[in-house]
Amino acid sequence: MKWTKMDMEKYIDAKEFVDTLLIPLSPFKMGDDTSLEKDAFQQEVLHLFVHEIEQQLAGRLLLIPSYMYLKDADKEAEVKRIQLFLEDAQKQPIEHVFYITFDASWRKHENELQGNVLWVPSIQTGDLKSKEVQSLIGDQVEQLSEYIRSYW
Amino acid sequence: MSEKKQQVSRRQFLNYTLTGVGGFMAAGMLVPMLRMAVDPVLQTSEEGDLKSVDLSVDDITNEPQLVEWKIDQVDGWYESEVTKSAWVFKDDNGDIIAHSPVCKHLGCNVTWEGSEKYPNEYFCPCHDGRYYKDGTNVPGTPPLAPLDEFDQKVENGMLYLGKAKPREEA
Numbered sequence: 001m002k003w004t005k006m007d008m009e010k011y012i013d014a015k016e017f018v019d020t021l022l023i024p025l026s027p028f029k030m031g032d033d034t035s036l037e038k039d040a041f042q043q044e045v046l047h048l049f050v051h052e053i054e055q056q057l058a059g060r061l062l063l064i065p066s067y068m069y070l071k072d073a074d075k076e077a078e079v080k081r082i083q084l085f086l087e088d089a090q091k092q093p094i095e096h097v098f099y100i101t102f103d104a105s106w107r108k109h110e111n112e113l114q115g116n117v118l119w120v121p122s123i124q125t126g127d128l129k130s131k132e133v134q135s136l137i138g139d140q141v142e143q144l145s146e147y148i149r150s151y152w
Numbered sequence: 153m154s155e156k157k158q159q160v161s162r163r164q165f166l167n168y169t170l171t172g173v174g175g176f177m178a179a180g181m182l183v184p185m186l187r188m189a190v191d192p193v194l195q196t197s198e199e200g201d202l203k204s205v206d207l208s209v210d211d212i213t214n215e216p217q218l219v220e221w222k223i224d225q226v227d228g229w230y231e232s233e234v235t236k237s238a239w240v241f242k243d244d245n246g247d248i249i250a251h252s253p254v255c256k257h258l259g260c261n262v263t264w265e266g267s268e269k270y271p272n273e274y275f276c277p278c279h280d281g282r283y284y285k286d287g288t289n290v291p292g293t294p295p296l297a298p299l300d301e302f303d304q305k306v307e308n309g310m311l312y313l314g315k316a317k318p319r320e321e322a
Contacts, residue, residue: 001258014258017279017294059258060278149277 025101202312252300
């Protein structure tokens with residue numbers, strides 16, 4: 001389910017079936033010209049990714065809006081903030097939490113975060129409309145859904 | 153000369169002008185009303201279109217296989233390309249059946265023989281929903297309705313699929 005009015009209507013009636021939270025972690029940084037293009041592209045890919053996963057597992061997984069943070073921000077502080085998000089989310093019957101990100105620096109903080117970090121090796125650049133990129137994403141989505149399912 | 157000038161009298165001129173302007177105004181009001189009355193006729197059918205799924209009828213077996221195809225979907229403000237998928241097979245009578253993979257419980261994607269425990273059934277990984285091969289939901293599992301079926305046609309030996317339609321309660 002997605003963070004939309006329509007899905008939330010369904011969620012309220014079926015929340016006991018939805019026990020998994022998917023949180024995309026998206027870095028953001030305007031200041032540096034050299035990385036703008038790459039960052040934006042990765043953000044696009046991540047968006048595609050999570051929507052594909054959501055489509056596969058719509059009935060049990062809730063995709064919430066991306067958690068945005070400044071790329072070079074102190075991760076300790078971000079972990080604390082995410083914790084606050086989760087504490088609130090856990091007022092609902094949530095059992096599994098997955099973070100999905102291209103940012104490898106989260107791996108170091110995996111243990112401090114409640115839930116599982118799915119770090120995906122990113123696609124550096126390319127054309128989202130090209131067949132190769134699409135099939136690559138398709139394969140990875142397949143594997144990630146499999147992985148999430150293994151926790152159920 | 154003076155007779156010719158009198159051919160259109162002031163009264164007539166005003167009459168013509170008023171009728172003309174009045175006519176325009178009436179038309180301006182009536183045309184949208186008429187359009188509204190026949191609106192369903194004017195609407196282009198976007199969903200009714202059947203699209204080729206690039207699958208030859210000869211390649212369809214008794215075993216459901218997953219086919220994917222792309223449609224242009226106009227969704228409010230966005231026009232986007234959306235990938236659709238279906239499980240396609242021939243039933244015992246040789247008729248082609250195309251099931252929607254969307255679980256009728258909460259909308260996950262079901263897989264044919266998705267669980268080793270339940271051969272010959274569709275399986276939904278989210279809440280263990282199951283469907284028989286004909287799409288009927290297995291009683292006692294979460295789904296309460298059979299899988300949707302796609303509108304379909306065969307042209308030049310190729311399969312075309314349209315919109316998924318709910319089936320009557322079995």
